[in-house]
Amino acid sequence: MKTVITYGTYDLFHIGHLNLLKRAKALGDYLIVAVSSDDFNKQKGKVCEIKDTDRMEIVKAIRYVDKVIPETSWDQKIDDVKKYNVDVFVMGDDWKGKFDFLKDYCEVVYLPRTEGISTTMLKEEIGNK
Amino acid sequence: MKTVITYGTYDLFHIGHLNLLKRAKALGDYLIVAVSSDDFNKQKGKVCEIKDTDRMEIVKAIRYVDKVIPETSWDQKIDDVKKYNVDVFVMGDDWKGKFDFLKDYCEVVYLPRTEGISTTMLKEEIGNK
Numbered sequence: 482m483k484t485v486i487t488y489g490t491y492d493l494f495h496i497g498h499l500n501l502l503k504r505a506k507a508l509g510d511y512l513i514v515a516v517s518s519d520d521f522n523k524q525k526g527k528v529c530e531i532k533d534t535d536r537m538e539i540v541k542a543i544r545y546v547d548k549v550i551p552e553t554s555w556d557q558k559i560d561d562v563k564k565y566n567v568d569v570f571v572m573g574d575d576w577k578g579k580f581d582f583l584k585d586y587c588e589v590v591y592l593p594r595t596e597g598i599s600t601t602m603l604k605e606e607i608g609n610k
Numbered sequence: 611m612k613t614v615i616t617y618g619t620y621d622l623f624h625i626g627h628l629n630l631l632k633r634a635k636a637l638g639d640y641l642i643v644a645v646s647s648d649d650f651n652k653q654k655g656k657v658c659e660i661k662d663t664d665r666m667e668i669v670k671a672i673r674y675v676d677k678v679i680p681e682t683s684w685d686q687k688i689d690d691v692k693k694y695n696v697d698v699f700v701m702g703d704d705w706k707g708k709f710d711f712l713k714d715y716c717e718v719v720y721l722p723r724t725e726g727i728s729t730t731m732l733k734e735e736i737g738n739k
Contacts, residue, residue, distance in 0.1 A: 493622055493732075494623050494624075494668065495623075495660065495664070495668075496660070496664040496667055496668065499667060499668055499671050503671070530732065530735065530736060531624065531625070535624070535625040535727075538625055538628060539623065539624075539625065539628055542628050542632070542672050542673055542674070543671050543672065543673070544671055544672070544673040545671070598664075603622075603659065604736050604739075606659065607659060607733050607736040607737055608736055608737055608739065610733075610737065
């Protein structure tokens, strides 16, 4: 069984999130998604519209997702990869190169993001109405 | 097999949408979700943030949902109930009583909405930031 992992915030769940999860799952058989906790976002100075428990529930309900775990620090990735015997680490290509240090532990894939949509764009568009 | 149907817009997919879909599915074995088309919303004077094809894709990806169809008019409900041999018609209780005319064709259930969240609330909150 090939295990894939990806990390994200998934605030205002949109088609870009869905496309990435679908493509990530297609790289293996079992998809783990780490969803950033509200506390971790606070450390990063990031404010979410939707609270972490709800963001996790929604990701969990997506049929391509097999397991959801919380992301609570920048440093947990190597531990997660080891703990869950991860074969493929996947991120959107806005992170290209940033996680190459994981290549010592598993395959690292950066997938193209869906053009024309992001949570930031959505918030701006709604804010401008 | 017990077939359930529900109707909605599912703009900015949130935990309230998810809870309703989950509870609707629990009323039967096969859940059909009719997602309002952009043209139908236009007729109603309703503007969505997310286009219909994306709203449909997201609803389709929810593990409780078995089939997605477009909602294109107010009048299609009786036809849908007959066509898909629907046993239970489900809506949020903000519509209480409005679809009782369907009781001639199937069971009609109004489920409580999740408190504290709606697409309108989300848009207002984001707009006020």
